[in-house]
Each structure stands twice: as C-alpha cells, then as structure tokens.
Amino acid sequence: MSGLDYAVLFGTLLAIAIYGWWKTRADHDLGHYLRGDSSIRWGTIGLSVMATQASAITFLSTPGQAYESGMSFIQNYFGLPFALIVVCAVFIPIYHRLKVVTAYEYLEQRFDQKTRLLGAFLFLLQRGLAAGITIYAPAIILSTLLGWKLSLTIVLSGLFVVLYTSLGGTIAVSHTQKWQMGVILAGMAVAFGMIVHRLPANVSFFDAMSIAGKMGKLNAVDFSVDPQRRYTFWSGLLGGFFLSLSYFGTDQSQVQRYLAGGSLVAGRFGLIFNAILKLPMQFFILLIGVMVFVFYQFEKPPLFFNQPALARASAAEPAKFAALEARYETAFDHKESAVLGLTKSLHSDGPPAIAAATAVAQSTQREVEQVRTELKHELKAVDPRIETNDADYVFIGFVLRYLPHGIIGLLVAVIFCAAMSSSAAELNALGSTTAVDFYRRLIHPHASDEHYLLASKLCTILWGAVAISFALLANLVENLIQALNILGSIFYGSILGIFIVAFFLRFVRGSAVFFAALLSEAFVLALFYSTKIGYLWYNLIGCIAVLLLASLFEKAVFSRR
Amino acid sequence: MESNPSPEDETRRLPLFGSWRNAYLAIGVIFVLQVGFFYLVSHYFE
Numbered sequence: 001m002s003g004l005d006y007a008v009l010f011g012t013l014l015a016i017a018i019y020g021w022w023k024t025r026a027d028h029d030l031g032h033y034l035r036g037d038s039s040i041r042w043g044t045i046g047l048s049v050m051a052t053q054a055s056a057i058t059f060l061s062t063p064g065q066a067y068e069s070g071m072s073f074i075q076n077y078f079g080l081p082f083a084l085i086v087v088c089a090v091f092i093p094i095y096h097r098l099k100v101v102t103a104y105e106y107l108e109q110r111f112d113q114k115t116r117l118l119g120a121f122l123f124l125l126q127r128g129l130a131a132g133i134t135i136y137a138p139a140i141i142l143s144t145l146l147g148w149k150l151s152l153t154i155v156l157s158g159l160f161v162v163l164y165t166s167l168g169g170t171i172a173v174s175h176t177q178k179w180q181m182g183v184i185l186a187g188m189a190v191a192f193g194m195i196v197h198r199l200p201a202n203v204s205f206f207d208a209m210s211i212a213g214k215m216g217k218l219n220a221v222d223f224s225v226d227p228q229r230r231y232t233f234w235s236g237l238l239g240g241f242f243l244s245l246s247y248f249g250t251d252q253s254q255v256q257r258y259l260a261g262g263s264l265v266a267g268r269f270g271l272i273f274n275a276i277l278k279l280p281m282q283f284f285i286l287l288i289g290v291m292v293f294v295f296y297q298f299e300k301p302p303l304f305f306n307q308p309a310l311a312r313a314s315a316a317e318p319a320k321f322a323a324l325e326a327r328y329e330t331a332f333d334h335k336e337s338a339v340l341g342l343t344k345s346l347h348s349d350g351p352p353a354i355a356a357a358t359a360v361a362q363s364t365q366r367e368v369e370q371v372r373t374e375l376k377h378e379l380k381a382v383d384p385r386i387e388t389n390d391a392d393y394v395f396i397g398f399v400l401r402y403l404p405h406g407i408i409g410l411l412v413a414v415i416f417c418a419a420m421s422s423s424a425a426e427l428n429a430l431g432s433t434t435a436v437d438f439y440r441r442l443i444h445p446h447a448s449d450e451h452y453l454l455a456s457k458l459c460t461i462l463w464g465a466v467a468i469s470f471a472l473l474a475n476l477v478e479n480l481i482q483a484l485n486i487l488g489s490i491f492y493g494s495i496l497g498i499f500i501v502a503f504f505l506r507f508v509r510g511s512a513v514f515f516a517a518l519l520s521e522a523f524v525l526a527l528f529y530s531t532k533i534g535y536l537w538y539n540l541i542g543c544i545a546v547l548l549l550a551s552l553f554e555k556a557v558f559s560r561r
Numbered sequence: 562m563e564s565n566p567s568p569e570d571e572t573r574r575l576p577l578f579g580s581w582r583n584a585y586l587a588i589g590v591i592f593v594l595q596v597g598f599f600y601l602v603s604h605y606f607e
Contacts, residue, residue: 071603082589089585280595
C-alpha cells in the first residue's frame with residue numbers, strides 16, 4: 001500500500017468516526033443512548049440494518065466463495081424477504097406497543113424472569129463469540145497480506161469501534177453505519193468496474209459471463225432436495241427463513257437498529273428496504289467473485305492465495321513445492337489456451353463446437369484443481385495447523401495485486417468500514433442487553449438514568465474488551481462467513497422458538513418454554529456434533545423442537561400443577 | 562419517542578406502496594422476479 005492508500009484509508013475511517021461522535025456530542029439521554037431518537041429516518045435504518053448484517057467477512061469471504069464454488073451461496077438468503085415480512089407484521093408492532101429497549105424484556109412480560117434471562121444469555125453467548133470473530137476475521141487477512149502485526153490490527157480496529165460506540169450509543173452507531181454502508185457500496189461498485197475493465201480486450205462482459213457459465217460458476221439456483229447439500233433453493237428458503245427470522249426478529253443487534261427511529265413506519269420501511277435489496281446486493285458481491293475467476297483464466301493466479309503460509313511451508317520442503325509449482329504452471333498454460341479457444345469459439349462457432357471447447361476447458365480446470373488439492377495435502381503434511389481453505393484471500397489478494405493505488409486504500413477502507421459497522425452494532429447490543437436485562441433487572445434495579453447511562457457505557461467497553469481478547473486468542477476457522485452462520489444457526493433456532501411460542505401459543509407459560517428451549521438447544525448441539533446435516537436446517541429444527549416440547553410440557557406437566 | 566401511529570396514519574404516510582399489505586405483496590412478487598432472473602442467468606450462460 002502506498003501513502004495515497006493510507007491517506008484514503010485513514011481519512012475515510014476517521015471522518016466517519018468523527019461524524020458519529022459529532023452527531024451525539026451533546027446527547028446524554030439514556031433513552032436516546034439505548035434506543036436512538038426520531039432524527040433517525042427509514043433510509044438510515046435501512047442502511048444500518050444492512051451494514052449490521054454485512055460484516056467485513058461478507059466482503060472478504062463471499063467473492064472467494066463464488067470464485068471457488070460459484071453463485072450457489074445466494075440461496076442462503078432466499079428466506080430473508082419472507083422473514084422480514086413476518087418481523088414487520090408481527091414482531092415490530094409488539095416491541096413498539098410494549099416500548100421495550102431489548103427484545104428479551106418482552107419475554108419477561110409474556111412469560112417470566114428466567115425465560116427472559118435465558119433468551120438474553122443465549123444472545124450474549126453467541127453474539128459475544130461472534131463479535132470476536134467479526135474483529136478477528138478481517139484482521140488476520142489484512143495483517144497477513146499487508147505485513148501488519150496481527151495483534152496491533154485487532155487492537156486498533158477494535159479500540160476505534162469501542163470508542164465511538166461507547167461514547168455515542170445507538171444514535172452514533174446508526175449514523176456512522178449509514179456512511180460506512182455508502183463507502184462499502186461505492187467501493188464494491190468501483191471494484192466491479194475495475195475487474196471488468198482489466199479483462200483482456202477481446203473478452204466482453206457478455207463473454208466473461210459465458211465463460212463463467214461454461215465453467216460452472218453461475219449455478220445460482222439448485223432445486224435438489226438432498227439434505228446433505230449445503231445450499232439449495234429449499235434449504236435457503238426454509239432454513240434461511242428461520243435463520244433470518246431469528247436474526248432480525250430476536251437478535252438485539254438488529255432489533256436495536258430498527259427500533260432506533262422511534263417510529264413504527266420508519267422501522268418497517270427500513271426492513272422493507274432490506275427485503276428488496278439484500279438479494280441483488282449479495283448477487284452483485286458474488287458476481288464480483290465470479291469476475292475475479294474469469295480474470296484469472298487469462299492471468300495466472302497464485303497456486304495458493306494465502307502466499308505467506310505457502311512461503312513458510314515451501315521453506316521447509318523446497319523441492320516438493322517447486323515441483324508442484326512447475327506442474328501448476330503447465331496445467332495453467334493448458335487451461336489458458338483452452339479458455340482462449342473457448343472464447344474464440346463463443347465468437348464464431350455453433351453449439352457443437354462450443355460444447356467441445358467447453359469440455360476441454362472444464363477438463364483443464366480439473367487439472368488445475370487437482371494440483372491445488374495435492375498442494376493442500378502437502379501443506380497439511382508440513383504443518384497440520386495450516387488452514388488450507390484460501391478462499392478468504394482471493395478477493396483482497398486480487399485488489400492488492402491488480403488495482404491502482406488509491407482504489408486499494410478505498411477497498412481496504414471498505415473492509416474496515418464493514419468490520420466496524422457490524423462490531424459496533426454487536427457491542428452496542430451486547431452492552432444494552434447486559435445493562436438492561438442483567439444489571440438493571442438483577443443487580444441495581446432502582447438507580448437514576450445517569451447511573452444506567454454510565455453502566456451501559458461501561459458494559460459496552462467491557463464487551464469490547466472481551467471481543468478484542470477473543471479475537472487475539474482465536475485461530476483461523478474454515479471459511480469465516482460460514483463459521484459465523486454456523487455459530488448463529490446453532491443458537492438461533494431455540495431463541496426463535498421461544499419468541500414464536502410467546503407470540504402464537506398463548507396457552508404455554510414460562511416454565512414449559514424455558515425447559516423446552518434448554519432441551520432443544522442440547523438436541524441441536526448433539527446434532528451438530530454427531531451428524532452432517534446442512535447447518536441452515538438447525539434453525540428450523542431448533543425452532544420446531546421448542547414449539548413441540550413447550551406444548552407437550554405445558555399440557556403434560558405444568559398444566560397439572 | 563413518537564407515539565404509535567393509527568393504521569390510517571400509517572397508510573397515509575406510506576410512500577410507494579399505499580398500504581402495508583401491498584408492500585408485503587410487492588416483496589413477494591419482487592422475490593419471484595429476482596429468483597427467476599438468477600435462474601435465467603444461470604441457465605442462459607450454462
């Protein structure tokens with residue numbers, strides 16, 4: 001990165017953080033700190049909800065996923081629009097009517113204290129861990145590629161967020177997220193334009209789409225009913241519906257966003273904005289990954305995208321890795337000529353010749369993949385702790401290698417903006433939930449607003465410290481965005497089940513749903529450790545288990561007391 | 562904090578869609594169009 005890149009990066013981050021602080025500098029109201037105020041309009045809420053969900057991992061991992069396995073990840077979001085309709089129609093009116101600060105307050109009004117605390121505890125547990133990954137994920141990748149010290153990157157990005165989140169609360173988070181999302185969308189649009197611009201002169205965007213399609217990268221919709229497949233239309237629609245319903249309806253980091261405007265209309269409209277725009281946005285990010293794939297058909301990509309890890313392993317066994325590198329060169333040369341042949345065929349030949357050229361290109365692609373698979377085995381043999389999934393390094397590696405200075409700074413700012421916007425929302429929600437559901441409810445029930453304001457700020461700082469510490473101790477897990485979704489899916493089903501029982505099964509009382517949620521969570525954990533079911537199904541299973549068990553317990557055990 | 566608006570007030574203040582029912586219906590229709598577009602793109606370039 002050059003001086004210009006650093007100027008763009010730090011200029012963008014500082015400007016947004018100072019704006020957040022400036023907007024809230026004179027506001028010392030507890031209600032505003034926790035719930036925001038009516039100055040937050042639906043557009044800000046919509047962008048804020050989008051920014052909370054779109055973490056840095058979204059922009060690092062998603063293009064890499066598309067590069068590796070195509071567009072199928074889009075199906076993960078198919079249930080989201082319908083979940084948002086339910087949140088708009090059922091959840092938001094109830095939260096507004098009861099004027100709750102956290103979603104879990106409602107559980108005490110509907111059931112009892114222990115159910116509220118269980119809901120809040122499950123949220124703190126999974127979101128506290130996720131906050132650590134949210135900070136760690138971009139830090140590990142940026143520090144590896146830019147040569148920055150990992151611990152310093154984690155601490156700096158973490159401290160920055162803790163500072164403005166604890167000082168400004170919900171209003172600062174919402175207003176900064178609006179601008180962070182603006183930078184993210186602008187940065188990704190520029191990246192897309194630059195990638196298409198860097199394709200060879202004789203390859204148009206239409207040709208690029210054809211090459212991607214022929215190489216199996218545009219597989220966006222799969223109607224298979226095989227439960228072992230991770231992303232299908234059905235798992236996305238059903239599992240994704242329950243994941244999104246739980247995330248948007250019961251996760252305080254989102255609830256706090258759409259309650260922030262104070263008006264029912266603004267909150268609902270912010271969610272409708274997301275229901276309509278989320279799928280095109282994800283499609284666009286995946287398409288960026290697909291275009292990077294096409295670009296690398298004509299330009300030799302590194303054998304392994306996490307190059308510092310490869311360099312360390314190569315130093316241990318230089319001859320073995322040099323032989324693999326030589327085989328890779330040959331395989332890539334074969335593929336490049338096959339793809340050039342395919343491009344030529346697309347321009348001038350009929351379907352049979354195109355089909356023949358496609359078959360040759362696909363076979364050379366398999367040849368390249370075979371060398372990469374062997375390399376990964378060798379890497380594991382040299383160091384069993386090496387993470388062989390390098391998909392998270394594909395997009396940022398491309399940016400650093402091929403994009404001009406200034407744009408690199410903008411795109412690294414995109415990654416940091418995304419990291420900061422999601423971790424700010426998480427810390428804001430963790431701080432509020434701890435202060436409202438535990439501190440005010442259990443420890444110090446009758447203090448002044450000033451006291452609770454200070455407690456909320458301290459809780460936010462405390463969770464910031466926990467997240468930074470967890471990030472400092474974390475190890476790289478498989479694919480980062482999947483790790484976050486898996487973690488969420490394990491807990492979200494049970495939490496959602498509690499809320500669905502609260503809304504729709506009026507005959508069920510606190511103890512029945514409390515024990516049902518505990519058992520369901522144990523069941524989901526057992527499934528996670530003992531089966532290979534696609535993780536999206538945990539959301540559905542956990543939720544249905546709570547509904548069934550709570551009804552059963554209420555009828556068979558608690559109604560007799 | 563603003564008080565909750567009446568259903569009439571909500572409808573009057575809802576731009577683009579007119580009513581919440583229409584807004585939800587629009588989300589469903591747009592979803593079908595979006596998935597249809599993804600499907601067509603996948604198969605057209607296959």
